[in-house]
Structures are given as C-alpha cells and as structure tokens.
Amino acid sequence: MRRLEGIAIALVLSVLVGLPVATLGYQYVVRPAQSEHRVIDIIAYAPEAGGFQPTVIRLTAGETVTLRFHAADVVHGVAIGPGLGIDLGHIDPGEVREITYTFDQPGLFTYYCTTWCSKDHWRMRGVIEVVDPASPDSLPLPERDPIIDALAAEGIDIDTYPDGGPTHGGAHPARVRVSTGLTPHVARGETALTGLTVPDILASLEWRRAHTPLEALELLAQENADADRARLADAVAGLWLSHTPGQPAAGTVASYNANCAACHGQTGAGDGPAAGQTAEEPAAFRPDSMLPMRSDVLYAKIQRGGMGTDMPNFGTLFTPEETWALVDYLWWLTFTDDP
Amino acid sequence: MTVARYDLLRRALWLGRVLRSRLLQPALMLVTLVVFTLAIVTGLFGTPAGSRNFGIVFVWIVWWALLIVVLVPLFGRVWCMMCPIPAPGEWLQRRAIVRRNPGRPRTLRKRWPRRLKNMWLQNIGFLGVALFSGVILTRPSVSAVVLLAFPLIALGLSLLYENRVFCRYVCPVGGFIGLYAMMAPLELRTRDCSTCRLHRTKDCVAGNAQGYGCPWMVYPGNLDRNTYCGMCMECFKTCPKDNITLNLRPFGADLFVSKSHRLDEAYKAFIMLGCALLYSAVFLGPWGWLKSWASLESLPNWLLYAAGLLAIVLALIPGLFRLCAALSDRLAGHRAGSRFVTYAYTLVPLGLAAWIAFSLGFVFVNGSYALSVISDPFGWGWNLFGTAHMPWTPFAPQLLSFLQVGVLTGGLLFAASMTVRFAGDGMVDARRALVAGLPVIAFQLVMTLAFLWLYLG
Numbered sequence A: 001m002r003r004l005e006g007i008a009i010a011l012v013l014s015v016l017v018g019l020p021v022a023t024l025g026y027q028y029v030v031r032p033a034q035s036e037h038r039v040i041d042i043i044a045y046a047p048e049a050g051g052f053q054p055t056v057i058r059l060t061a062g063e064t065v066t067l068r069f070h071a072a073d074v075v076h077g078v079a080i081g082p083g084l085g086i087d088l089g090h091i092d093p094g095e096v097r098e099i100t101y102t103f104d105q106p107g108l109f110t111y112y113c114t115t116w117c118s119k120d121h122w123r124m125r126g127v128i129e130v131v132d133p134a135s136p137d138s139l140p141l142p143e144r145d146p147i148i149d150a151l152a153a154e155g156i157d158i159d160t161y162p163d164g165g166p167t168h169g170g171a172h173p174a175r176v177r178v179s180t181g182l183t184p185h186v187a188r189g190e191t192a193l194t195g196l197t198v199p200d201i202l203a204s205l206e207w208r209r210a211h212t213p214l215e216a217l218e219l220l221a222q223e224n225a226d227a228d229r230a231r232l233a234d235a236v237a238g239l240w241l242s243h244t245p246g247q248p249a250a251g252t253v254a255s256y257n258a259n260c261a262a263c264h265g266q267t268g269a270g271d272g273p274a275a276g277q278t279a280e281e282p283a284a285f286r287p288d289s290m291l292p293m294r295s296d297v298l299y300a301k302i303q304r305g306g307m308g309t310d311m312p313n314f315g316t317l318f319t320p321e322e323t324w325a326l327v328d329y330l331w332w333l334t335f336t337d338d339p
Numbered sequence B: 001m002t003v004a005r006y007d008l009l010r011r012a013l014w015l016g017r018v019l020r021s022r023l024l025q026p027a028l029m030l031v032t033l034v035v036f037t038l039a040i041v042t043g044l045f046g047t048p049a050g051s052r053n054f055g056i057v058f059v060w061i062v063w064w065a066l067l068i069v070v071l072v073p074l075f076g077r078v079w080c081m082m083c084p085i086p087a088p089g090e091w092l093q094r095r096a097i098v099r100r101n102p103g104r105p106r107t108l109r110k111r112w113p114r115r116l117k118n119m120w121l122q123n124i125g126f127l128g129v130a131l132f133s134g135v136i137l138t139r140p141s142v143s144a145v146v147l148l149a150f151p152l153i154a155l156g157l158s159l160l161y162e163n164r165v166f167c168r169y170v171c172p173v174g175g176f177i178g179l180y181a182m183m184a185p186l187e188l189r190t191r192d193c194s195t196c197r198l199h200r201t202k203d204c205v206a207g208n209a210q211g212y213g214c215p216w217m218v219y220p221g222n223l224d225r226n227t228y229c230g231m232c233m234e235c236f237k238t239c240p241k242d243n244i245t246l247n248l249r250p251f252g253a254d255l256f257v258s259k260s261h262r263l264d265e266a267y268k269a270f271i272m273l274g275c276a277l278l279y280s281a282v283f284l285g286p287w288g289w290l291k292s293w294a295s296l297e298s299l300p301n302w303l304l305y306a307a308g309l310l311a312i313v314l315a316l317i318p319g320l321f322r323l324c325a326a327l328s329d330r331l332a333g334h335r336a337g338s339r340f341v342t343y344a345y346t347l348v349p350l351g352l353a354a355w356i357a358f359s360l361g362f363v364f365v366n367g368s369y370a371l372s373v374i375s376d377p378f379g380w381g382w383n384l385f386g387t388a389h390m391p392w393t394p395f396a397p398q399l400l401s402f403l404q405v406g407v408l409t410g411g412l413l414f415a416a417s418m419t420v421r422f423a424g425d426g427m428v429d430a431r432r433a434l435v436a437g438l439p440v441i442a443f444q445l446v447m448t449l450a451f452l453w454l455y456l457g
C-alpha cells in the first residue's frame, strides 16, 4: 500500500505540475529551439478587439522567419505586401496559417486582413520593419511616390479633386458630376475610333494618366467637329483602356473585390455593404463622376487614402504596378456600365 | 411502494471486487484530473477561439454531453465517483490518495451551518454560472478561471469542514446531478435494512480500517434515493456485513419517495427546466440579439438578460406551475395543503429530457471539433494525432431531430404518468385522477412544445 501511495502521489504531481510544464515548455522552449529560424506568433483579433497582436515586427534583412497567424475571434484573411505576393487566404477562428519567408532587402512591409471581418476591417494591419544589418538602429524610410509628388508640385489637392465628396444625406455640395448623358462603352471604342482623326497626344499613356476623359473628349471634338458626341465618348473609352489587354486580370479583380468592393460595390456603383458606414459616400465608378477624373489622382487616392473620408491608404499594401492595375480596373468598371 | 430490483452484485462477483478496491476511485480521478488540468491550461494559454480550444470543447461539449446524456440518466451520480474537483481537497484532508489513513483528517472541523444543509447554495451557484454562461461557455480564459475556482473552493472548504461539504452543499453541478440521478436505473442501496439497524458500530458512517466513513454524510442504511450518495464506494469497503450493493431498478423510482420531497429540490427542478429553455433559446434559437445580450457585450443589455432569466426561472415558471398545481389539487379534491412541491418532481423527467435533447443538439452539431482539438489542444498549430485539420462536420442532422422528438416525448409521457399517480394519491377512480392531473400535464405539454419548437422550428 505504501508503494502504491507513493506512485499515486507521483502521478498526481506529474499531472498537476508536469502537464502544464511539459505543454508550455514544448511550445515556448522546445519548438522554437528546434526551429532553424525565428517563429513569430501573430494573433488576429477584429480591429475593435485589438487587431493584429503584435502590430510591429522587426527583422533583419536576410533573416528567415516563420510568421504564424492565428485567427482568434472571427474569420480573417492575411496577405503581406507590397510586392511580395504573399496571400495566406482565409483563416477560420482558431486556425493557424503560417509562412516561412526570407526578407532579403531592408524595407517596410504590411500584413493586413483580406476578409471583411468587421466594420473597421481596413484598420487591421501590422508592420514588418526589415532593417539593414549594417545599421540595425535606423529604420527603413518609406519611399516617396513620384506620382504623388508630381501632383503636389502641380498644386493639385487630391482630397478636393475634383471637388471633395458628399457627406451622407447629401447636405454637402455634390461631387462634380457632369451630366453629359454620355455612357461610353469600351466595347464600342474600336469601331468608334475608325475614321476619326485622333490627336497624337492621346496615344500617350503618360498624357492620359494626367488628364481627364472629358479633356480628351474636347480634343477629339475639335478635330472631328461633325462626329456625334456619344461616338466620341466611346472612342475615348477605347483609348483610355488601349494599353490594357482587354479583360482585367483575375488578380486585380480579386484584389478589388477584397479591398474596395465593401464600400465601392462589386460593380463600382458605390453601393457596397459598408457604404452606409463611411464618413463620406464612397465614390461610384460611373461616367458622370469619372469623366472629370484623372488616373493619377485615382492612383494617389488609392496609395495615400482619402483624408477624412474613411478611404484607407493602400500604399503600404500595393506596389505602384498593382495600384495602376486597380486604376485601370476602375476605368473598366466605368466604361462597361452601359450594357 | 415496492419496485422490482435486480441485485447486480449477486451475479457479477468481479464487480464487487472492483468496487471494494481502494484503487478504483483514485485511478478514475487521475484520468479525469489529466483532462481537467489540460482544460485549465489550454483555457488560460491556448487560442481564444472556443471551438479550437480543448478547454471549451472537452468541458462544455464532450464532458457535458457525456454527463447529461449518458452518465446521469443511466448511472446516476457515477460522475461524482471520478470527479477531479474535490480530489485535491479530499486527498489533503486525508493525507492519502489510495490508502486508508487511520489518522484524524486534517481540517478545522467547523460545523456546516444547519440553514445551509440543503440545495439552495447549489441553486444559487448554478444560476450564477447560468447568468454568465454566454461567456463561460465560449471564452476559454473565463472558462478556465471558473474551472480553477471550483477545486480551489472545494479545497478551501475541506480545510474548514470535514468530508465532502463542497459536493454535498455547494457544487453547482452536484445539485442537478443529484436531482436527475433520481431518474437513473442504477442505485446503491443496502440489501437488507434490518441488518443495518442491528449493526451497532455502523462502520459505513464511522469508518474502519478498510475505508472512510461516508464522506457524503449519508447513512447508507437509510438510503432511499440517489440524490446525495456520491457513489464513492467507501461503504462497499467498510461494510463488514456485505450489505451494500448496486441494484438495477426502473427509471425514476426515487421520484416517488414522497416523504423526501423538499422545496429546495423542487426549485432545483424549476431552475433546471427554465435554464434548459433559456439556453436553448440563446444558443440554438434564431435570436442573434439574445445571444449578444447573454454574452455580456454591453452591460445594460446583459442586466436585462439577467433580470429576465431570473424572473422567468424563479418566478414565472414556478408561479405558473403553482397555479396549475393548485388547479390539480382542486380537481382532485385535495385540501390538506398544496401538493405543489410534489408535483414539481414531475419536472425532473421533463427537465432531464430537455437537457438531453439540447445537449444532443450541440454535440451532434459541434462534436467534430473534439477531433481537431485532441490533436491541437491549444490551437497552436500542433498536430499530435494527425486530426488537427479535420473539418467541422455536423453529425447526422436528420437523426438528431428524431432523437430529440423521441426524448422529449418520452420525458413528457413519464412526467404525465407521474402526475396522474400523484393526483390520484388515495383515489380509486383512475379517470378522476387523470382529470385532476390535467392542469399540471397541460403545463408539461406547453413546455415540451416550446422545446420542440426551439429545436425543430
């Protein structure tokens, strides 16, 4: 009986003390020690409950890490950008998705939620600071964007271009909407262009990005005085997307649906499920509001966000190329609205 | 009234040996202690997502369903034989785990207040847990703190009082296990009570070299209901006359021991029935707002929910039932005091059926989480047995409705037949007994329909 009692005491102690020590020790000591590189656990809560924890991760360039994302409360999604092409997809509550990656260059990267997880979903971001091993104390500076700088030099305030935006309820003067009655369609662009005299400047992508379709329409009208305005508008639509391969790329559409559609609507009508909750009405990508709009301003609004409008900045998530692709997609939505 | 009984130990001699072994209880407790400790550690340190946390899944889905669907209805208080909650306190008090320590128990030997020698504390405790169930059942860390509090309270009480005072008078789980254990077809009883009466030393109470005196403060010689016997099997070891046994008997036989009917137990029946109804509405009903009220998202809303729950469980249901019982009394021509408390025992089969149906509902729907958490108890991305990524799959949804209807109907029929029996007490005319029972039966019917609507509607 004495021996049995001794065994029982040992067993009970091993459960009460050994079990917690063994499990926690395995997770926090053995597992990291077994791993060849650092393992960082990031818990994802909805933004109202704290968002990503931690929100800042510092790495050294050339370091390989495993980032383990845990969804704590609702379904989240995780991608890391800009320009890394890392998308871990959806993570159900309690699930873990991980990626092992080597950050070669110093720079700032953002991990962000890609699923509409809550009202403040777009706030759900964290930063990866990859520092230069030679100067580990100096933080990599965000790069300046030449497009945004050029707009500033031109004296264009992207927050008031073309003319601010309406607050909900419409008390504010409406966004510039030229009621042209025009509904240009990209599919009719090529036919419309045949036989028209097109000023050379319109062939320049650079020019088109810094001007509005309305300006292009006026130039076309000057050269083709007797052409019907609807045909000219179709021609402009064709020109505006002439540098794209016709159909938008699947990745761009997916990115729009994941990041923009909640407010701007899947078809760009400004009627996404969260449209009613923003500080200002989300823009609709429709001819009346887009004909007086410039591509570079759209680019800047996406990259930098809209001051006071609840439009988040995507510059920390998307590369310039990805952003231009999104701008083109907005034009595509605008110029395919008319069935 | 005598009912048919079958003495299990007459044939199965091996069972007697097992029950008399001092190893039985500690061995079972050790197993549950592993699960319990893991539930607390995972709750405190694991993922906050309940469905992926061992603590939530194993306590509130696996253990709960096992307890209410299998253990209590079939084996009565058998859970209390293996429950890990009082174990540390009991072992410290005895300064022994397996052996019989002949020394005096280590405790201050305070006297438990007479006024608390009933189920009221357990009723209050259960309601306390019920009020916060929206968070306790879903948030692993809160759940872990509650789970940790139980053995600590039990330990604290064991320092002050001898025996299982916590189990007998405090444990919120123990209260309803005791109530519903009356339904079980298994009972621990003496073979012959005259043997007990003539046995001067009463070893089952006083203890002897083979075992401790009844830790549940029960005199086995008087046992006529399962309610307060914790099936610790000490009396098997201490009884020198081999007078203790396990019987098979008809379901619910204890409910008819009317001399033992008490208001605290009646209220336990109301509380359990009312909570089954409210839990079903909160967790399975179509009202999202009710769920968010219950989960303490905003204090004012939760206060409303709490007030509503208490009003329904403590006033509305007992009040309506009292009315029905008074009508039944009148129809039966019964004048010698209200039989409200007696009729309340008809809610035992009804309530148990409701809890079984409710628990089947979530175990069928969410049981598959058990497979994934067993491989990844903390939700840390482990995969111990290769089942971590098992997808959530509801089990046999069509079968579920049949089972729920069957169980609820069974509970109603049992309750109704009990009602007729109580109503007809001292009456010869069976038809008059049926008519007299109708108001109470109507109450039971309405409750059953409400459950059916919640589960199937």
Ligand code: SF4
Pocket: B079, B080, B081, B083, B084, B085, B086, B166, B167, B168, B171, B172, B173, B174, B175, B177, B230
């Ligand atoms: S009464 Fe409670 S603590 Fe005691 S054995 Fe039963 S369930 Fe466990």
Ligand code: SF4
Pocket: B188, B213, B214, B215, B216, B217, B218, B219, B220, B228, B229, B230, B231, B232, B233, B234, B235, B236
């Ligand atoms: S009556 Fe026997 S089995 Fe029941 S609690 Fe007491 S000693 Fe244990």
